[in-house]
Amino acid sequence: MSTAEITFSVGELATERRQEARKILWAFLAALVIHVIIGFLLAVVSAVQRLPEVEEDKPIEMTIVDSSMIVPPKPKNAQFVETDPSRQSAEAPEEKTFESNANSKAASEAAPTGDMPLPSQDGRDQPGLDLDNQRYTLANQGAQPTVETAPKPSAAPQPSTAPQPTTTPVVAETPAPTVAPDQFAMLTRTPTPPPQEATPQPQSQTSVAPQQPASAYRPERQQTRIRGNISNRGISSVNALGTPLGRYQKIVTDAIGSRWYAYTESRRDLINIGTLTAHFFVDRNGKIQNLKIISNTSNEAFANICLQSILDAKLPPIPDDVAATLPPEGLEWDGVNFIMYPN
Numbered sequence: 001m002s003t004a005e006i007t008f009s010v011g012e013l014a015t016e017r018r019q020e021a022r023k024i025l026w027a028f029l030a031a032l033v034i035h036v037i038i039g040f041l042l043a044v045v046s047a048v049q050r051l052p053e054v055e056e057d058k059p060i061e062m063t064i065v066d067s068s069m070i071v072p073p074k075p076k077n078a079q080f081v082e083t084d085p086s087r088q089s090a091e092a093p094e095e096k097t098f099e100s101n102a103n104s105k106a107a108s109e110a111a112p113t114g115d116m117p118l119p120s121q122d123g124r125d126q127p128g129l130d131l132d133n134q135r136y137t138l139a140n141q142g143a144q145p146t147v148e149t150a151p152k153p154s155a156a157p158q159p160s161t162a163p164q165p166t167t168t169p170v171v172a173e174t175p176a177p178t179v180a181p182d183q184f185a186m187l188t189r190t191p192t193p194p195p196q197e198a199t200p201q202p203q204s205q206t207s208v209a210p211q212q213p214a215s216a217y218r219p220e221r222q223q224t225r226i227r228g229n230i231s232n233r234g235i236s237s238v239n240a241l242g243t244p245l246g247r248y249q250k251i252v253t254d255a256i257g258s259r260w261y262a263y264t265e266s267r268r269d270l271i272n273i274g275t276l277t278a279h280f281f282v283d284r285n286g287k288i289q290n291l292k293i294i295s296n297t298s299n300e301a302f303a304n305i306c307l308q309s310i311l312d313a314k315l316p317p318i319p320d321d322v323a324a325t326l327p328p329e330g331l332e333w334d335g336v337n338f339i340m341y342p343n
Contacts, residue, residue, distance in 0.1 A: 089105045101242055109235065119237065137218045276295070278310065
């Protein structure tokens with residue numbers, strides 16, 4: 001009984017082992033097939049990616065264009081630098097580095113110490129290009145002459161009054177004297193004006209006080225620290241060409257600057273030190289457009305003064321020859337700096 005059971009148990013165990021072996025074999029074959037399929041797919045994908053794109057051969061086309069119809073792009077205008085009368089030159093510089101209201105030739109008071117086409121000089125580290133120090137002055141008409149009229153004597157008669165009886169000659173009752181011909185000719189000449197003391201002029205006795213000359217607007221400048229490469233010795237200046245555009249830009253800077261100094265002087269107690277940078281356009285009619293503040297390190301009162309100075313500027317229309325060189329928006333002013341220094 002026990003032997004049969006043992007035999008039966010051993011035969012069942014062998015059957016189970018054969019079934020497990022078949023399962024392992026089928027699993028191995030399935031895994032092998034899956035790996036083969038994956039490898040085939042990867043090979044196909046890589047082969048497709050490596051295939052170069054076949055470009056069709058296109059015939060060569062030739063197009064003839066009339067050169068007179070080509071509109072060249074307008075070159076960007078050079079940076080504007082105001083030329084002081086002390087730096088003006090009758091001759092234009094050979095190299096146009098800046099646009100200006102007048103010609104000037106580059107020179108430097110110090111030896112070159114940098115790479116920029118500017119003079120070398122010591123000064124303040126600040127935006128802008130100030131070549132010297134200068135206090136600002138506002139334009140005025142000067143003191144008007146004062147006219148002082150001498151007091152008239154109370155007893156002096158006016159020439160237009162009635163004739164006095166004591167001084168009126170009676171011609172009808174006095175016989176005419178006999179005169180020589182040469183004496184008669186002397187009487188018919190134009191008489192020589194008598195001296196002033198003999199015939200006083202009541203209405204013209206005035207004294208005019210000396211008149212104070214009118215002053216022109218001049219902006220304040222504080223010399224900028226520059227490291228330039230100009231070797232020609234002389235008063236610090238740059239190569240600038242005086243052009244119609246430069247002269248119009250001078251009008252814009254004077255109109256805005258003169259108002260800015262007047263406004264800041266009247267509201268100095270409300271302003272903090274700092275720098276404001278603005279951007280705007282001047283259209284062909286001389287109107288300010290697209291005004292905006294780029295940066296401001298001062299306070300709101302200072303910003304209002306700067307904006308008011310720009311908007312209140314009375315500008316003439318841009319001349320036609322200047323407008324032809326500008327984009328449709330007009331004259332662009334990029335990075336206009338207003339600086340309030342400490343006292």
